[in-house]
Amino acid sequence: MNKLLFAAAFCVGAALPLASTAQEYTAPPLAAKPAGGPAKNASYVIDPTHTFVMYEMGHYGTTTNRGRFSTKDGSVQIDGTGASGKVDITMDISSINTGVDLLNRHVQSKDFFNVAEFPTGRFVAERIDFSGDKVTDVPGTLTLMGQTRPVTLKAVRFNCYLNPLINRQVCGGDFEATVQRSDWGITWGLNFGFENKVKLLVQVEAVNVQQ
Secondary structure (H helix, E strand, C coil): CCCHHHHHHHHHHHHHHHHCCCCCCCHHHHCEEECCCCCCCCCCEECCCCCEEEEEEEECCEEEEEEEEEEEEEEEEEEECCCCEEEEEEEEHHHHHHHHHHHHHHHHCCCCCCCCCCEEEEEEECCEEEEECCCEEEEEEECCEEEEEEEEEEEEEEEEEECCCCEEEEEEEEEEEEEEHHHCCCCCCCCCEEEEEEEEEEEEEECCCCC
């Protein structure tokens, strides 16, 4: 599966220069072909090149601090009814990127995520809620800093399509949740301007490996 994802990423990278230099270039016909909803009784693997977790945290009531984590791996299982399933995604907390080197080092420290002791996080869901063939909610648990708390990801958008580069069904979307960071013991700055409320923005794509 890693070879499959590498090939897809390579093809995307190879196509970009072509698209920028040849105005006649058009995407393959399959690019716009919908693929229905997730397949029943199917296994999907998370594509780490299209799956990230971003956060937004208020800063002195003025600007918003933002950061992004990469994902290490993950899977989605759709049950035989096609109306539920399971999710298991591991995040690389040590990959956090705020866009500012000094801030990166701070949020990696014991004041925030303590990545030396807890380098990964995990989201697990035993249920997926659908409306028709669209995912609407994913109620699960988020483990950070060795502590597990309930979190429900709500879909902002969701779709499946036939990826023309690898000729496989890909499903994914944008999801959001709002949490209190103190629930995981992350309390630095709460008494002088850094908000407890954190918005999580998750983008996910997963490839059907059973086609």
